[in-house]
Amino acid sequence: MVAIKTYIKSLSALVFLLALAISASIFFQNENYMFVSLCAALISCIPFFTSFERNVNNAREIVVIAVMIALCVAGRFIFMLIPHFKPVTALIIITGMYFGTDAGFMTGSLTALISNMQYGQGPWTVFQMAVWGLIGFAAGALNKKGLLKNKLLLILFTAFSGVIYSLIMDIYTTISTENTFIVEKYIAYVMFSLPIMIEYVVSNIIFILALEKPIGKKLLRIKTKYGLFQ
Amino acid sequence: MKFFELHPLSLILFFVSAIAFTMITMNPVLLLLSFLCGFLANAFISKGRDLWIYLFLIAIIGITNPVFSHNGETVLFYLFDQRFTLEALVYGFMSGIRIVSVIYWFRLFGVVFKQDKLNWILGKVSPKLSVVFSMALRFIPLVKKNAKDIYNAQISMCSFKKDTLSGKFQLVFNVFSALVSMSIENAIDTADTMRSRGFENKNRTAYSLFSFRVKDIIFMAITIIDDILITYFLFSGIASFYYYPSMYFSGNDNKALVLYAAFAMLCALPMINDFTEDLRWKYSISKI
Structure with a gap:
């Protein structure tokens, strides 16, 4: 009940702030898709951060989340032997599945922030934070009833999250270059990034199939042994 | 300044x-x-x-x-x-x-x-977030170092063919799997240390070096x-x-x-x- 109340509260705050950003952009000029979308991405992270602040109190949980973030960021380094294969999304999904929604969102969004500290910050940081965080959150929410234990559903969810990530980053590209949303241009960008998207989805599915069992077993062991994320 | x-x-x-x-x-x-x-x-x-x-x-x-x-x-x-x-x-x-x-x-x-x-900015939004952030930043070089150690140990056991693709996959996944166990076990130790030093107390303040000047x-x-x-x-x-x-x-x-x-x-x-x-x-x- 308390959880539902906090979600309603943060949702109404989110709607209010979004309305504020949209009205500000309308006052200044006719169309400001870039400004509004950046504000929306930033604002949508806030309720998750406050929920994390409220729900996670255990030092062990905090340190384990920090380790998962470090593993995601360093994953690129560890898998350097195999080019083009980055385990980031798969690891975020596994974290969300076993450690719940808060840990999933936190791992996704902070991984985006920290890995961009090495590769260069930009407006895209905010979008990556929101999208990766939401992927982790969705994995946690779906697995609450054990839905992702099903192999087929897990593969479907991984493919879906890869596609969604790519499509949302293409929306960012369209809006940032144009400040309006032109459907033809968006389709052109999607077509242009299609090979990368397919490679991304395939590598994600390979990683989730290879890592889900061994890593999941370890996370589950830690979870039950120390009573984390209950 | x-x-x-x-x-x-x-x-x-x-x-x-x-x-x-x-x-x-x-x-x-x-x-x-x-x-x-x-x-x-x-x-x-x-x-x-x-x-x-x-x-x-x-x-x-x-x-x-x-x-x-x-x-x-x-x-x-x-x-x-x-x-x-x-x-x-x-x-x-x-x-x-x-x-x-x-x-x-x-x-x-x-x-x-x-x-x-x-870290200061994140700490203003949420203090726990800034703890996670700074700890993750510290763990990244540590994780990389541990990965290198595990990798060298696996190589010296000569159990993998490094030049075939399947061998590479097997090697990297083994390294990663060992790395996850190692890092999480160490994390639990770190957390216990933090707790015994009063991390979960309510009146915790964060150290910040910044002063607001003229x-x-x-x-x-x-x-x-x-x-x-x-x-x-x-x-x-x-x-x-x-x-x-x-x-x-x-x-x-x-x-x-x-x-x-x-x-x-x-x-x-x-x-x-x-x-x-x-x-x-x-x-x-x-x-x-």
Whole structure:
């Protein structure tokens, strides 16, 4: 009940702030898709951060989340032997599945922030934070009833999250270059990034199939042994 | 005090206003000012090397815009039976300049906001978030070192063929799997240490090195005055610029000049700050 109340509260705050950003952009000029979308991405992270602040109190949980973030960021380094294969999304999904929604969102969004500290910050940081965080959150929410234990559903969810990530980053590209949303241009960008998207989805599915069992077993062991994320 | 030594609060206010005003305007004068200041600030403060690459981005966005958007009165030529207009070309170049300016400001943000300042900002939003953030930053080099150790141990056991793809996969997954166990077990130890030192107590304070000085007050005051001026003039519709159907420019009276001056002042603040500091340094060197 308390959880539902906090979600309603943060949702109404989110709607209010979004309305504020949209009205500000309308006052200044006719169309400001870039400004509004950046504000929306930033604002949508806030309720998750406050929920994390409220729900996670255990030092062990905090340190384990920090380790998962470090593993995601360093994953690129560890898998350097195999080019083009980055385990980031798969690891975020596994974290969300076993450690719940808060840990999933936190791992996704902070991984985006920290890995961009090495590769260069930009407006895209905010979008990556929101999208990766939401992927982790969705994995946690779906697995609450054990839905992702099903192999087929897990593969479907991984493919879906890869596609969604790519499509949302293409929306960012369209809006940032144009400040309006032109459907033809968006389709052109999607077509242009299609090979990368397919490679991304395939590598994600390979990683989730290879890592889900061994890593999941370890996370589950830690979870039950120390009573984390209950 | 150099620009990057200022208090995070005055810096974040500066970056938010510079980025927000650059994003919500389409006025070419303001955009060019922002672009120029962003470029110079990156070149001199962060000593960025590959800034010129973004000029290609501007060119690509500028040239592709008329291909997709056919508004505008002045037709330059027809491409595949579609109008290629001057207005769309100018609009494309201006939106290219705008996104590159925003990228420049974010680059400067990334250079100025290193771990300590970012941690301070995150700590204001949520203290636990800043703990997670700083611990993750510390764990990354540790995880890399452990990965290297495990890798060397696996190699010296000679149990994998490093030159075949399946061997590579097996090797890397084994390393990673061992790494996860190792890191999480160590994490539990770290957490227990933290707890025994009173991490979960309520009255915990965070250490911060930043102090709010006179220079910060001046910097912040200038930023806020500029913000108020720019917001007022943009809100009252001065210097609005229309690209379609034909280019129409209303900003060439005295009020618009005030707007431009305020915006230039805002964007040039980091440069002005560092330049005066350099001058002071130069003239206070002992002549003896």
